[in-house]
Amino acid sequence: MDGRISNFCQIASLRRYELSEGPERGLRVLDCDNGRLRFLLNESKALDVMQLFDGGMNISFISKNGFTMRETDFANRFEGGMLYTVGLDSAGAREGYPLHGSHHLTPARVTRAEVNETGIFIEAEVRETALFGKNLLFRRRVTSAVGSDTLEIEDTLENLGTRDEDYCLLYHVNVGYPMLDEGAELLDNAEEVIPRTPWAAEGIAGRCKMQAPVPNEEERCYFLRLKTPRVTLRNAKLGKAFTLEWPKEALPYFVEWKSMAAGDYALGLEPSTTELDGRFSYRTLKAGEKIRFNLVMRIKNDKEQTR
Numbered sequence: 001m002d003g004r005i006s007n008f009c010q011i012a013s014l015r016r017y018e019l020s021e022g023p024e025r026g027l028r029v030l031d032c033d034n035g036r037l038r039f040l041l042n043e044s045k046a047l048d049v050m051q052l053f054d055g056g057m058n059i060s061f062i063s064k065n066g067f068t069m070r071e072t073d074f075a076n077r078f079e080g081g082m083l084y085t086v087g088l089d090s091a092g093a094r095e096g097y098p099l100h101g102s103h104h105l106t107p108a109r110v111t112r113a114e115v116n117e118t119g120i121f122i123e124a125e126v127r128e129t130a131l132f133g134k135n136l137l138f139r140r141r142v143t144s145a146v147g148s149d150t151l152e153i154e155d156t157l158e159n160l161g162t163r164d165e166d167y168c169l170l171y172h173v174n175v176g177y178p179m180l181d182e183g184a185e186l187l188d189n190a191e192e193v194i195p196r197t198p199w200a201a202e203g204i205a206g207r208c209k210m211q212a213p214v215p216n217e218e219e220r221c222y223f224l225r226l227k228t229p230r231v232t233l234r235n236a237k238l239g240k241a242f243t244l245e246w247p248k249e250a251l252p253y254f255v256e257w258k259s260m261a262a263g264d265y266a267l268g269l270e271p272s273t274t275e276l277d278g279r280f281s282y283r284t285l286k287a288g289e290k291i292r293f294n295l296v297m298r299i300k301n302d303k304e305q306t307r
Contacts, residue, residue: 011035012146014115014122016043023068030113032120034144037299039082039151044069047108047124047140049082052151054299059242061176061266074099080266083153083295086170088128088136092276100172103128108140119145135161136285149304151297158290166282170272171251171295173244175233180267182212184235186256189227196221196277203258213262222256223275229254231269239302246271250293271295 005011012034019027028043029050040050050067052059060082067079078084078100085104090097098105103126112123122142129135141154159165186208195201200220207222210233229248234241253275257268274281285291 008115008117012115012120014113014120016110016113019067023066023070026069027067028107030110030122032115032122032142032144034120035147036149037144037151039142039144041122041142042067042081043110043124044107046085046104046106046126046138047110047122047142048085048104049142049151049153050079052082052297054149054240057178057238057240059175059179059299061174061180061268063266064263071105080174080176082174082297084172084174086168086172086270086272088138088157088167088169091168091170091272091274092280094280100170101168103138117146119143119148133161134165135159136165136167149299153295153297155293156290157285157293159285159287162287164284164286167285168272168274168280168282169251169293170255170270170274171246171293172257173269173271173295173297175242175267175269177265178238179233179235179240179242180210180265181235181237182210183237184210184233186210186267187232187234188224188230190224191227192225194223196223207256207258210258210267211260213265214260215262217259217261219257219259219261219264221258224254224256226254229271233267233269241300243296243298243300244269244271245296245298247294250291 015031030041032039038053042048042050061080063080086100087103090101093099106126108124108126110124114121124140126138137158139156144151203220230245232241232243251271253272255270259266
């Protein structure tokens, strides 16, 4: 180790703790800091990413609900978070299923939590099983190099059962203030944009431009067909850009959720295995088969982008 360093936590750190107050009480958290990025992982909720910071600045949307252990209606418990994993039983609103599925509500079992000179490495498992039914294993690996501007999430879904199983998966990535602000711009290469509602259609010309918050503003959703699986939100006032990348073969669909409502000010960037609403469809994982997914979140400032 460098002789200037007395303890490696001066460079990067990993701490595990349990929250103890209010609705958060009982949530188990992995608090990771690579020296530039800090990210909080929710062990109690599928190892999803609670919050992401770049140089101390918040990137994520956190709803007024905050984080909670309560099992209640979606509208009363949806925290947003940097990543809310949707599936595997349903995505969107479908009769007979919880809104955005049940995966996020399943606790993870952490199998590795390590920080060293290379970086931070977290691995965990989430099982979805039923008596005389499914036996699915969802493995998640979260990594970030020391001093890096990048957070990578690698997921593997494996069917350990003896029969084929249907599944769906949507990655609900949520950006909030101050990364999301008036004048910020969404950069994508959409070949086709389908507004979800007439209200969304009215705002399609300004889809990529972020406005100031408006009290009681209705959300707008768009279904995008992208040339390449990458989107960037650039905030010129901050001189920062947040980029999300994913594999198009595994996640061929994309949803933009744009909420300019005061107090619910959020931008959702959502790669998915399926379309939503009446065009929802499952994929099938054969017995013994596995499939991999990955997300890359990267934050650059203007000086770095010109290198």
